[in-house]
Amino acid sequence: MGEKVEVSFYLLDIVFKQKENRPALCLYGKTSSGKKICIVEENFLPYFYAEPIEIEDRERLKKELLALKVPFKEGDAVIHSVEEIEKKLLGSKKSLLKIFALAPSYIPFLKRELDAHPKIKKCYEFDISFIYRYLIDKNILPLALLHATGEWIPEKSKVPVFLAKSITPTEETTSDLQIMAFDIETYSKTKVFQPEKNPILMIALYGKDFRKVLTWKKYSTQLDYVEFAENEKEMLIRFKDLLKEHLPDLLIGYHSDGFDFPYIKTRAEIHNVDMDLGLDYSDLTIGRSSSSACIAGLPHIDLLRFIRHNLRTLETETFTLNAVASEILGEKKKEVDIDALSLVWDGEAEKLDQYCEYNLHDAHLTYQLAQRILPHMIELSGLVGLPLFDINRVSSSRLVENFIMRRMGQFKELIPAKPSYHENQERRSLTYEGAYVHEPKPGFYRNVAVFDFRSLYPTIITAHNISPYTFHCSCCKDKGLVPDTQYWFCREKDGILPSLLEELILRRIRVKEMLKSDKNNLLLQARSESIKLLSNSFYGYLAFFGARWYSLESALSITSYGRHYISQVIAKAQEAGFDIIYADTDSVFINLNERKTEDASEFVQEINKKLPGFMELDYEDTYKTGIFVAVKKGHAGAKKKYALFSESRNKLKIRGFETIRKNWSKLAKEVQQKVLEILLKEENKEKAFDYVRKIIFDIQTKKIPLKKMIISTHIQKSIESYEAVGPHVAVARRMQEKGIPMGPGSIVKFIITSGEGMLRNRARPPEEVKEGDYDAEYYINNQIVPAVNSILSVVGYTEEDLLKSNEQSDLS
């Protein structure tokens, strides 16, 4: 003890702790041999800037400030020290006072006091979280290798604690992380989860060379990974101890912010068990409204949150573990009757094996998903400098913001404050014109060429130097305005945001270049994706009401340029004799008619010759066939709703047809898909029409199996509180009468049966319906016709044609 030593470690997590007289940062990390340690940094103080009114007597002002006492809780918030410093605000120099304090929580109080101080004009950078401030100022990246000198100190902790005298960052980072995935199963006889009432039955853990399912119902099993606890309380304690024993670098769950951890916390409170999972024995905390489960020193990753926010490239519409795992891993959840778990638990414990397997399999899927997704999170973390815990949870606007904040130092520019509540409200209420959408003429088309601008908004920002820093400069007023506005941006000096964005675009070009010779390099792919995600978020960021660098003028100018360029392409295409079918934001759909693709290619090249900066029009593809439909009422073309067939890729591109959703029967979805396929791939409208006629005939003659007729709907509120009793509510009430509780969140599956009277009296749960006993009329008129009507009317069939009585014999 007491001897000066050196340690090197990779930074995994960072936690702030207010010590008696000083703020401390606990840097949790692992050494190159994988050992976990905690390095305490006490040499960094929180601060903000204050701009004095006159440059009169600085020394006197400093003394005055140092003597200030601002009431704070039981004591006083005081200023620890003051330094003089130069910074820029929108390019103009400011000489400022850097005000240090001994606690981050003093900062808002001191700031408020100085705002009211007669000798202080304005305060800056008072709303940057202490941890980010530290990472930014010390230029430390998460997962970076750090060297520290200091000494080991005794402290209550699950890992050795080291008090640092100095910390030096390096450029080296690690991506080799030991992860542990977990999942719980709970008692519930309905869809409604009641952690206050119903216990946790199982907890699965899956790590490298480690798998375990904890449960507390003893039954005979051959599964070597099942471990029994006396009761739920002992199981929770065992879970805690296993984490302490294994100390993974990251703990991974799926919807664990919103479900598993809140559930665990509630159950632990009931049993009076401390959920002191933190490496410093601090409790698991659940953030209130944006609910995130946080463990000191052990970053908790909820994959669902990252996937929902930042992995929108997935095809899937829903983000259930099953859907996401089958798309990313090609593997599904284990099929068990989860509804029966509680009954089995109560009465047939010998059948619990399948649920233990199910539980472990979910943890395993989560583990595998983490292996795929972590490279993306790690790349993003390195790019914008946010720790993995935050990368997991922030929106793309905050990614952009942190990226910019980190780079502000090099420009010596001040970081603007977050908007006040009032500004926020004001910004929310402002709207402006968005992208251009050209209304399509409904119809069936052949040879549809699609052009689109590659990264339209990012390239507009860089090509036209759009940013709050270049807005209305004094030098370029007479050099031209943004189309359809009175605004201009500097043409002489590079704006900070456009130059950062340009750097990103160039970096991505380099990464893509490297990928050409190393196609399967997942890390490079993740890097390219991360840069793309960040670049594409700049425009949205400028228009985001909560942004520090909010600039309505910039956002509005970007969309204005966007409309300008797309309209230009449309006009020139028409000049060149092409017919425009449709256009939306950054893409134009052209009817090639008898023209060759070479003509279109040439046209695109001509356009590209005149585009500034990185702007570029891509010839995306030529689609063999395409359908654009009309809006429900009227003859106008529906926007953002079309289907195209790419012969070269042998793939349908279907957009905006919304029947791929709930409360449509499987049959309706199937029929819609099939009709589009026949029309686009086979170009046989008679066959499509006959197909639908055949389906209608089959419905009438009761040949369709019941399971395709099931409609599922979500129950929104308690069954009693519905005033309008729709079919789903009626069915839910019947189920409840039969002893199956129904509440918000329950999914009701029902079939409309034949007979007279109101729908709600004819809706039945599928198990009560005999094969063939569905209401043919209802399914034809409310499911099939709406699904295909707009499509078939494009090729000349009306609703009446579809519903004409089935006398022709060729159909049967």
Added chain:
DNA sequence: TTTTTGCGGGG
């Protein structure tokens, strides 16, 4: 058309 509510994910 504008405002309010409530789901998503999880068993």
Added chain:
DNA sequence: GTGTACGCAAAAA
């Protein structure tokens, strides 16, 4: 906690 952190779509008004 360098406070006051969702976002969208359907239902209701």
